[in-house]
Amino acid sequence: MKRVFSGVQPTGNIHIGNYLGALKQFVELQDSNECIYCIVDMHSITVPQDPKILRKNILDVAALYLAVGLDPKKSIIFVQSDVPGHAELSWILMCNSYTGELSRMTQFKQKSKGSESAPTGLFTYPILMAADILLYDTDVVPVGNDQKQHIEITRDIAERINNKYGKTFIIPDGRFLKAGARIMSLDDPTSKMSKSAENIHSRISLLDDSNKIKKSIMKATTDSDGIVRFDIENKPGISNLLNIYSAFSGISINDIEKKYEGIGYGEFKKDLVSVVNDSISPIQKNFNEIRNSKELLDILRDGAERANAISEKTIKRVKDKFGLGL
Ligand code: ATP
Ligand code: LTN
Numbered sequence: 615m616k617r618v619f620s621g622v623q624p625t626g627n628i629h630i631g632n633y634l635g636a637l638k639q640f641v642e643l644q645d646s647n648e649c650i651y652c653i654v655d656m657h658s659i660t661v662p663q664d665p666k667i668l669r670k671n672i673l674d675v676a677a678l679y680l681a682v683g684l685d686p687k688k689s690i691i692f693v694q695s696d697v698p699g700h701a702e703l704s705w706i707l708m709c710n711s712y713t714g715e716l717s718r719m720t721q722f723k724q725k726s727k728g729s730e731s732a733p734t735g736l737f738t739y740p741i742l743m744a745a746d747i748l749l750y751d752t753d754v755v756p757v758g759n760d761q762k763q764h765i766e767i768t769r770d771i772a773e774r775i776n777n778k779y780g781k782t783f784i785i786p787d788g789r790f791l792k793a794g795a796r797i798m799s800l801d802d803p804t805s806k807m808s809k810s811a812e813n814i815h816s817r818i819s820l821l822d823d824s825n826k827i828k829k830s831i832m833k834a835t836t837d838s839d840g841i842v843r844f845d846i847e848n849k850p851g852i853s854n855l856l857n858i859y860s861a862f863s864g865i866s867i868n869d870i871e872k873k874y875e876g877i878g879y880g881e882f883k884k885d886l887v888s889v890v891n892d893s894i895s896p897i898q899k900n901f902n903e904i905r906n907s908k909e910l911l912d913i914l915r916d917g918a919e920r921a922n923a924i925s926e927k928t929i930k931r932v933k934d935k936f937g938l939g940l
Contacts, residue, residue, distance in 0.1 A: 618647045619752040619786075621654035621694065621743075624671035625663075627819035628678050630890070631807035634794025634861045635758030641683040643756060643789075649689040650750050650921060651679060656694050656701070657742060660735040661725070673905065676914055678820060681900035692917030694746065699925030703745040704738070706932060710778075711741055711771050719763060744768035749928050750921075752786045759795040760806060762788060779935040793861035800834040803850035818890060820897055827894070828887045831855075842874035842882050852879070859886050862893045 640651055653675045672693055679691055694700050719740055726732030743764050747755055755765055765788035772783040797807045799816040807817045815830040836851040844867050846853045860867045874882045904910055933939050
């Protein structure tokens with residue numbers, strides 16, 4: 615059995631990009647692997663958060679984890695800050711990483727915009743992510759394409775420490791889905807769909823109502839030639855919608871293109887609204903049942919306990935390798 619680890623930030627409503635790129639894989643993997651899924655609240659404070667909203671968002675993500683089909687009997691589900699090993703290992707990794715490699719991270723460059731007052735945590739964000747992964751001797755990390763660089767630096771740091779101190783860490787592999795790895799924004803199909811973009815119609819959140827979903831899809835940017843064909847270079851808008859259609863319906867892009875041959879974008883978009891709604895409404899129903907239950911808190915407490923048991927063993931092993939403590 616392989617060990618799987620991944621995390622989602624509690625920074626707002628989870629959108630279909632998060633679902634198709636990451637959460638869908640989480641569910642697929644839990645039947646034949648040992649899975650650990652985290653709500654990475656300490657990553658979320660690398661940018662300012664309102665404490666009340668943060669707490670609400672943590673519980674929303676936890677409830678969505680369960681609503682999409684994660685089963686606490688199969689997977690460990692917990693909140694990052696409930697397990698102190700993440701911060702502890704992060705420091706040790708920080709002492710074995712280079713400011714140069716962190717400076718090359720595109721996420722840091724984008725989010726800090728070169729400002730001298732960018733939080734240090736934003737700079738060291740990838741190290742905390744490496745700690746999340748290495749703490750659990752993870753083999754596989756299911757994520758969206760945007761996380762490739764973070765997986766690479768995790769591997770580099772683990773290899774560096776293994777070379778210096780003897781085998782300490784497992785070298786993890788990223789796992790990326792074909793259809794959902796990079797869902798693009800609906801209003802600007804050249805940038806990725808994001809929780810934080812200003813225009814709410816640029817994304818479809820898992821908790822959006824059907825009217826909002828319809829409006830966002832009907833407004834989605836396309837081109838003017840009216841042909842439903844996958845061509846990322848010349849038709850990024852339609853290609854993105856085809857991707858979403860295919861990922862939710864399981865129908866190949868080729869077959870969808872054939873289905874809409876000679877039919878305009880209007881029909882295609884209308885059907886896409888139904889495809890998305892049909893997939894999302896059972897998730898919303900589950901979410902509403904779970905969100906305010908006592909069971910949710912019990913699941914997170916139990917998850918933290920189980921995660922902590924694994925984490926403590928790793929921390930002990932790493933401290934021994936480094937000669938730390940008594
Ligand atoms: P955002 O930029 O949308 O606020 P984020 O990148 O901070 O989100 P997280 O919530 O931490 O996102 O991401 C959770 C998972 O969703 C990660 O595995 C990430 O790779 C994936 N993901 C995020 N955006 C997309 C997207 N547009 N398409 C596919 N996967 C995505
Ligand atoms: N950086 C990730 C979230 C994240 C993560 C992790 C993903 C934090 N720690 C460990 C996988 C494994 C993001 O999606 N923004």
